Amino acid sequence: MKKTVYFILLSAATFLISCASNTTGIDAYTETLYKPSYASGFEIVGAEGRQSTLLKVFNPWQGAENTETTLFIVRNGEKIPAGFTGQVVKAGARRIVCLSSTYVAMLDALGQVDRVVGVSGRNYISNKYVTTHPEAVADIGFDGNIDYELLLAQRPDLVLLFGVSGASGMESKLLEMGIPFCYIGEYLEESPLGKAEWLVAIAEITDSREKGEAVFEPVPERYDALRAKVAAATSKHPKVMINTPYAGSWFMASTESYVARLIADAGGDYIYKKNTSNRSLPIDLEEAYMLTAQADMWLNAGSAASLGELKSQFPKFTNTRCVRNGAVYNCNKRLNAAGGNDYWESGVVRPDVVLHDLIAIMHPEALDENDRELHYYQRLE
Numbered sequence: 001m002k003k004t005v006y007f008i009l010l011s012a013a014t015f016l017i018s019c020a021s022n023t024t025g026i027d028a029y030t031e032t033l034y035k036p037s038y039a040s041g042f043e044i045v046g047a048e049g050r051q052s053t054l055l056k057v058f059n060p061w062q063g064a065e066n067t068e069t070t071l072f073i074v075r076n077g078e079k080i081p082a083g084f085t086g087q088v089v090k091a092g093a094r095r096i097v098c099l100s101s102t103y104v105a106m107l108d109a110l111g112q113v114d115r116v117v118g119v120s121g122r123n124y125i126s127n128k129y130v131t132t133h134p135e136a137v138a139d140i141g142f143d144g145n146i147d148y149e150l151l152l153a154q155r156p157d158l159v160l161l162f163g164v165s166g167a168s169g170m171e172s173k174l175l176e177m178g179i180p181f182c183y184i185g186e187y188l189e190e191s192p193l194g195k196a197e198w199l200v201a202i203a204e205i206t207d208s209r210e211k212g213e214a215v216f217e218p219v220p221e222r223y224d225a226l227r228a229k230v231a232a233a234t235s236k237h238p239k240v241m242i243n244t245p246y247a248g249s250w251f252m253a254s255t256e257s258y259v260a261r262l263i264a265d266a267g268g269d270y271i272y273k274k275n276t277s278n279r280s281l282p283i284d285l286e287e288a289y290m291l292t293a294q295a296d297m298w299l300n301a302g303s304a305a306s307l308g309e310l311k312s313q314f315p316k317f318t319n320t321r322c323v324r325n326g327a328v329y330n331c332n333k334r335l336n337a338a339g340g341n342d343y344w345e346s347g348v349v350r351p352d353v354v355l356h357d358l359i360a361i362m363h364p365e366a367l368d369e370n371d372r373e374l375h376y377y378q379r380l381e
Helices: 002-022 101-109 128-132 148-153 171-177 192-205 209-216 218-233 258-265 285-294 307-313 315-319 351-362
Strands: 031-034 042-046 053-058 068-074 087-090 096-098 116-119 158-161 181-183 239-242 250-252 281-283 297-299 328-330
Touching: 031 209, 042 192, 053 181, 053 192, 068 181, 068 192, 087 181, 096 101, 101 116, 101 192, 116 128, 148 171, 192 209, 192 218, 192 258, 192 351, 209 218, 218 258, 218 351, 239 258, 239 285, 250 285, 258 351, 281 285, 285 315, 297 351, 307 315
Parallel strands: 068 087, 096 116, 096 158, 158 181, 239 297, 297 328
Antiparallel strands: 031 042, 042 053, 053 068, 250 281
């Protein structure tokens, strides 16, 4: 009798423990598994005794405040935490739709680009796998004109997307179709290294975080070595103007922006000091002319592929010093036939290579003579 009672109590205890284990609440996911060193928009957390993880994405679109989206990444058949209302995907997602070419580049860096089964605007993507495997990678269209039947036909495990000034317009339809999605906010990061670090978030989704960390780890090392090299080689800082008008306005980046940080790290002096906000601000053409007239060089000169083309677009700027001296460089060396620019694709994952280009432009003396070839940039002739 005592043995029977003991067995019943033991069985009941085991059942209760099992139930407790299977109904772990979302509040238990507090163990930090990966806290980015440079990115501010994501974090990976876990729970004691659990293999599944939670990818938290913070403020994933412009103007977002105190906004958090979550993706629960299931391992070993573990149950979804009680109280969880975010998106769910099994670890090791193999069929991924990428709404930005940057995500393609990140998967490529991980050696997993063959997991891409759908993209937005295939003709604008530079990645060799995507361009040479049209039968395997569907072009599902652009936000606002998505072919949802084609998207569904790809049987995606996950859609990687982004928001601009709010949640993606695709969100409600994806929820209706039962297709999991995850926001990737790399474009909001001001740190060049922070943008690249998002590949670790994608690696977590594909169940290869260790590989993601290993791929990312040498990037800051190379970046910092280049930055230190140019700092030691010169005390001169050429004044740098950027951009051309877009939609009728000449936008100038913040002093804390991605491009301003790259310029500073390459030993340059970003010429526009007025904008200390967290977004680009427009200036009029007259102010742009005055800034260009004071600049030693001009970067990211719109769509211009030659100095003659730039002069015809902006004849007033022909007599500025940087134009007269031919010190105008554009980040369109790796442009494809449709106008897709690899600078905004693989360049996001390779900030050390972008920095190397800028050092070769601003301070070639800091590099060996045989180490000055430009990868993403070209001088306008």
